[in-house]
Amino acid sequence: MAQVLQPLRHVLHELMLPQASAPLVSMLLIIVVCPLVALLMILRRPSTAATATRSASDREQLLSKLPSPPGRLPVIGHLHLVGSLPHVSLRDLAARHGRDGLMLLRLGAVPTLVVSSPRAAQAVLRTHDHLFASRAYSPVTDILFYGSTDVAFAPYGEHWRQVRKIATTHLLTARKVRSYRRAREHEVRLVVAKIREAAGAGAAVDLSELLNCFTNDVVCHAVSGKFFREEGRNRLFRELVEANSSLIGGFNVEDYFPALVRLDVVKRMVCAKARRVKSMWDELLEKLIDDHASRLPAAERDGGEETDFIDVLLSVQQEYKLTRDHIKAQLAIMFEAGTDTSFIVLEYAMVELMQNPGLMTKLQAEVRGNILLGNKQGMVITEDELGNSNLAYLKAVIKETLRLHMPAPLLVPHLSMADCDIEGYTIPAGTRAIVNSWALARDPSCWEKPEEFMPERFMEGGSAAAMDYKGNDFRYLPFGAGRRICPGITFASCTIEVMLANLVYHFHWELPPGSKEKGIDMTESFGVTVHRTHNLLLVPALPH
């Protein structure tokens, strides 16, 4: 119950009752909010056109056939069974109460299909991909992303198809991603220089902080061009991404009690912070777009060599009939989707390598054995050098990190647009589907020693050698699959590979004195992504 009430408490604390004690807030929730929700649920109207095609009782009848855990409570349904790490709770619940990889949870007022087997994931993300490719309405993403017109939260339809096409054919193509390689290398050089300085002084570095800034700055450069550090814009973007994450992350009251949010007073409460954050985004994005619009057209600048996302979006604005808000929505989502995710993978890769020193040595031997930079100050491994050397173990380490620590373990929830049959059950239109990609990647019936960090499984001759992360194998879906698969795979893998290669090439790494005995704290927090709670502090040393 505590976890369920957490978001509600958070909202009340933030917006109404800063001084109230936790038990008081919980009591208020139970006494005031729950009956309100119950009343609204009785009075509620169907919320989407899709659901309107079936009567509520028909829908209920179909849903009631799906396996579902006992212990459902009035109003909150199964929410009390979902702990602070939902991907773990959902895996455990599905193991006990699911059937054929399917389980129905009533999360507040929203029936949610939890998908936990490769076969069921294939049914949702391949066989019926066209039916499950939509997203549910959320008042908060609606505010933050200009009416959910961004590519990640837009419902399936013509607008989403257009903005998805822009992302895949203009912003995130292999060619475009490659055009930012010098910028990425420059950012790598800055990180390496900072670590070198700490190594000289024998001091620990906050690797989490450095890597978080790195991924943020790489995305900032791609989105807004080479002046992204002016007036501390990169720092502001980072703060805004964090603010967005705290608003859209986790299991939120507004998503699971849609009827409640229809009440004006509640909507104002829930959305107040989102509006404040959005207005800061808006101011920054407006300024950046104005700066770009008043410059020479991109093709006439710098020999037309590198154009950022704002240049590109302005250049296709007429062709795709984009409004200014549409442009801002795409820019904001690129920050949100691109920053934290790559940072999490880099950080966990280093954590796993520190916990498995033999694997660290093996990776260092591969990188150092294949690439020779010489001793010139400021030299870093470039992406061309990476491309020319076959660093299979580096790639395997990244794949294995993505398997054990996927940043988005439940993908982004999908929404079905029409009835369909899966494993003999009819799933009615308008059902939310959560694919537990984390559970699939740790399923003992699919993976040998699933809890162990073993990059070798992805090497030639290993049990997962043929697996890529492009959504072709439903045991391994760190980027999702089907129509909604992540379009940023190339962007992410280039960013992660070049940074990780340089971290292990240039330095030896030790845990700081004092934490050697305790080891690395692996506590995680669940939000829009799953990340480590404590920063990773390591002591770098220069190899002799």
Ligand code: HEM
């Ligand atoms: C390691 C890094 C990354 C991981 C693990 C990751 C993972 C994911 C996942 C799981 C989804 C949801 C798929 C679904 O709904 O089924 C997604 C969507 C998305 N990602 Fe990524 N992502 C990463 C990096 C990036 C980067 C660097 C960008 C862009 C710069 C990006 C842009 C997007 C966008 C725009 C969507 C929404 C796609 C849609 O709904 O059509 N991602 N990502």
